[in-house]
Amino acid sequence: xxxxxxxxxxxxxxxxxxxxxxxxxxxxxxxxxxxxxxxxxxxxxxxxxxxxxxxxxxxxxxxxxxxxxxxxxxxxxxxxxxxxxxxxxxxxxxxxxxxxxxxxxxxxxxxxxxxxxxxxxxxxxxxxxxxxxxxxxxxxxxxxxxxxxxxxxxxxxxxxxxxxxxxxxxxxxxxxxxxxxxxxxxxxxxxxxxxxxxxxxxxxxxxxxxxxxxxxxxxxxxxxxxxxxxxxxxxxxxxxxxxxxxxxxxxxxxxxxxxxxxxxxxxxxxxxxxxxxxxxxxxxxxxxxxxxxxxxxxxxxxxxxxxxxxxxxxxxxxxxxxxxxxxxxxxxxxxxxxxxxxxxxxxxxxxxxxxxxxxxxxxxxxxxxxxxxxxxxxxxxxxxxxxxxxxxxxxxxxxxxxxxxxxxxxxxxxxxxxxxxxxxxxxxxxxxxxxxxxxxxxxxxxxxxxxxxxxxxxxxxxxxxxxxxxxxxxxxxxxxxxxxxxxxxxxxxxxxxxxxxxxxxxxxxxxxxxxxxxxxxx
Amino acid sequence: xxxxxxxxxxxxxxxxxxxxxxxxxxxxxxxxxxxxxxxxxxxxxxxxxxxxxxxxxxxxxxxxxxxxxxxxxxxxxxxxxxxxxxxxxxxxxxxxxxxxxxxxxxxxxxx
Ligand SMILES: Cc1cc2nc3c(=O)[nH]c(=O)nc-3n(C[C@H](O)[C@H](O)[C@H](O)COP(=O)(O)OP(=O)(O)OC[C@H]3O[C@@H](n4cnc5c(N)ncnc54)[C@H](O)[C@@H]3O)c2cc1C
Numbered sequence: 001x002x003x004x005x006x007x008x009x010x011x012x013x014x015x016x017x018x019x020x021x022x023x024x025x026x027x028x029x030x031x032x033x034x035x036x037x038x039x040x041x042x043x044x045x046x047x048x049x050x051x052x053x054x055x056x057x058x059x060x061x062x063x064x065x066x067x068x069x070x071x072x073x074x075x076x077x078x079x080x081x082x083x084x085x086x087x088x089x090x091x092x093x094x095x096x097x098x099x100x101x102x103x104x105x106x107x108x109x110x111x112x113x114x115x116x117x118x119x120x121x122x123x124x125x126x127x128x129x130x131x132x133x134x135x136x137x138x139x140x141x142x143x144x145x146x147x148x149x150x151x152x153x154x155x156x157x158x159x160x161x162x163x164x165x166x167x168x169x170x171x172x173x174x175x176x177x178x179x180x181x182x183x184x185x186x187x188x189x190x191x192x193x194x195x196x197x198x199x200x201x202x203x204x205x206x207x208x209x210x211x212x213x214x215x216x217x218x219x220x221x222x223x224x225x226x227x228x229x230x231x232x233x234x235x236x237x238x239x240x241x242x243x244x245x246x247x248x249x250x251x252x253x254x255x256x257x258x259x260x261x262x263x264x265x266x267x268x269x270x271x272x273x274x275x276x277x278x279x280x281x282x283x284x285x286x287x288x289x290x291x292x293x294x295x296x297x298x299x300x301x302x303x304x305x306x307x308x309x310x311x312x313x314x315x316x317x318x319x320x321x322x323x324x325x326x327x328x329x330x331x332x333x334x335x336x337x338x339x340x341x342x343x344x345x346x347x348x349x350x351x352x353x354x355x356x357x358x359x360x361x362x363x364x365x366x367x368x369x370x371x372x373x374x375x376x377x378x379x380x381x382x383x384x385x386x387x388x389x390x391x392x393x394x395x396x397x398x399x400x401x402x403x404x405x406x407x408x409x410x411x412x413x414x415x416x417x418x419x420x421x422x423x424x425x426x427x428x429x430x431x432x433x434x435x436x437x438x439x440x441x442x443x444x445x446x447x448x449x450x451x452x453x454x455x456x457x458x459x460x461x462x463x464x465x466x467x468x469x470x471x472x473x474x475x476x477x478x479x480x481x482x483x484x485x486x487x488x489x490x491x492x493x494x495x496x497x498x499x500x501x502x503x504x505x506x507x508x509x510x511x512x513x514x515x516x517x518x519x520x521x522x
Numbered sequence: 523x524x525x526x527x528x529x530x531x532x533x534x535x536x537x538x539x540x541x542x543x544x545x546x547x548x549x550x551x552x553x554x555x556x557x558x559x560x561x562x563x564x565x566x567x568x569x570x571x572x573x574x575x576x577x578x579x580x581x582x583x584x585x586x587x588x589x590x591x592x593x594x595x596x597x598x599x600x601x602x603x604x605x606x607x608x609x610x611x612x613x614x615x616x617x618x619x620x621x622x623x624x625x626x627x628x629x630x631x632x633x
Contacts, residue, residue, distance in 0.1 A: 031614055035603055043610035059615045089610065107615040131564055153564055287578075360569060370564045374571035377608045 001037035004053040006100035017076035032056035042095040044384035052095040057103040071187040084126035084158030092470035097507035126157040130368035143236040152368030167364035169270040179203040181228035185499035204230030222505035237322040243347040246313030254396030261394035272424035278312040381437035390463040413450040477510020554628025591632035
């Protein structure tokens with residue numbers, strides 16, 4: 001990938017900045033060849049790879065090096081884009097929002113600093129992957145479980161900083177954060193919460209500290225580079241029980257969400273169940289061309305035929321209970337009773353006991369897996385994937401219209417519907433996956449248009465997204481429009497106060513520093 | 523749900539000890555096999571998505587890179603740095619050049 005300079009920076013000025021970075025991290029860790037730039041682009045880019053072009057990457061090995069890079073970036077006016085492992089597939093990978101930014105790749109900072117088995121937390125650097133942490137737990141026979149996302153190839157910290165989620169009772173990853181170390185945009189270093197006490201003993205056990213709490217201000221944020229995080233972990237359960245069923249009709253999602261929500265609110269279920277439609281399974285085991293050789297999506301009748309043959313319903317329901325067997329059995333009875341009010345379908349019950357294998361295709365058993373990435377092979381070619389993810393109240397009057405509306409939109413734009421609902425008590429997060437072949441320009445165009453229209457539809461209905469791909473960071477921010485975008489104005493006021501040169505992640509989540517504000521929607 | 527099927531060559535124990543190298547690069551040293559497990563194993567062990575996609579394209583007998591005797595070093599380097607189909611490219615932080623050399627050396631040992 002050819003070099004795209006940061007806005008307003010000349011080639012010699014850029015070279016001077018790179019030379020200064022080299023003096024901090026060493027020659028090897030400033031990655032600025034065409035080949036390197038390519039590896040920091042979005043692997044799933046819905047369009048040309050240089051739309052969100054990194055100018056280079058720099059890979060510090062310590063917090064001190066991060067501080068030095070940030071100070072130099074201010075001096076040389078170089079926009080930075082920090083990533084932990086940069087595997088944010090579906091949301092932009094490692095690529096920056098502002099073309100010409102330098103990616104700060106924290107992958108080399110991959111120390112596991114502490115795991116407290118008794119109190120259930122770990123303290124890690126941003127480059128620790130889900131696989132690294134798992135290997136550490138296994139090697140040291142530590143009886144704690146992490147919570148893993150569908151893309152376990154990423155990092156524990158990066159995922160939590162984008163408010164990622166997993167499938168165990170600790171699935172709300174950002175909620176597991178307890179205490180951070182952060183390099184501010186001027187190079188200063190802070191510790192949040194109780195960590196603000198020199199020699200603190202309770203940094204990673206109490207979330208709020210004293211006075212205003214800051215952790216969430218550094219999540220989906222451009223206010224700092226997070227260099228260390230405390231993450232709460234779940235004590236390894238003695239046993240687990242999976243209750244599975246495949247309800248047949250699209251409309252079933254209404255009572256499913258409401259029933260699960262009520263069970264969740266009452267503590268009968270303590271994970272946030274993920275309910276994908278059966279297309280999710282199909283997209284993992286087949287490609288469009290296996291079922292259909294015409295243009296456009298697989299016709300509904302053919303999909304229905306396939307589901308019938310494979311004995312799949314419309315939705316895949318898997319409710320997993322964790323803990324002592326007598327308790328999970330008792331909870332299972334309550335769940336069955338609640339479901340029996342809506343269906344006479346029995347649950348398929350699959351018990352698990354500590355020591356049994358934990359298969360990689362079941363992230364609710366918390367083993368890192370990269371297998372779900374395979375879904376992006378559905379369309380063929382260089383597969384790509386976008387996730388459209390509005391947050392809804394967990395009621396059928398919200399969920400059903402959203403389901404019908406999106407499903408029709410998928411058809412209208414020539415895609416198979418792939419919606420899912422993650423029910424966490426009061427909310428149902430509606431992740432909709434759009435898979436496209438990057439080599440098919442028309443399909444990419446339709447994927448983008450579909451994303452636009454889904455965003456507009458959801459906004460009209462009163463919903464917004466929990467997270468967004470680089471290409472929609474501004475459009476989604478636009479939908480948070482109360483009082484003439486007062487929240488964004490506040491975000492940008494804070495941004496300018498903390499980062500007057502606007503060097504840190506300009507445009508992240510639609511917040512632009514005054515220095516680059518003209519790039520909004522650019 | 524079926525029991526997971528693990529590769530004949532990679533017992534669960536080996537897969538895990540290989541991955542452990544990721545947390546401790548010093549322990550893996552120039553060991554191509556351990557580095558392959560740590561850097562590529564997530565997708566290229568049995569049931570990994572790389573193996574699944576390759577099984578479909580090249581047939582099950584060529585799905586596991588660790589068992590292949592027809593890979594050439596230049597090809598492996600190219601695929602890793604440029605990506606291929608569903609395989610995302612890897613950066614020089616993910617796999618430094620020296621590690622990639624050890625990995626390609628091991629993957630092409632049977633040629
Ligand atoms: C098929 C598929 C399934 C997926 N399933 C899931 C899933 O189940 N759950 C889920 O959550 N996601 C899922 N994802 C999305 C995504 O791939 C994962 O969330 C992945 O873990 C993110 O990559 P990462 O951890 O390397 O984060 P990174 O790319 O490192 O970070 C994400 C963003 O956070 C910010 N950031 C990261 N580190 C720092 C830092 N230290 N300081 C300041 N800002 C920082 C940056 O803006 C960065 O772009 C899925 C994707 C695909 C394609």
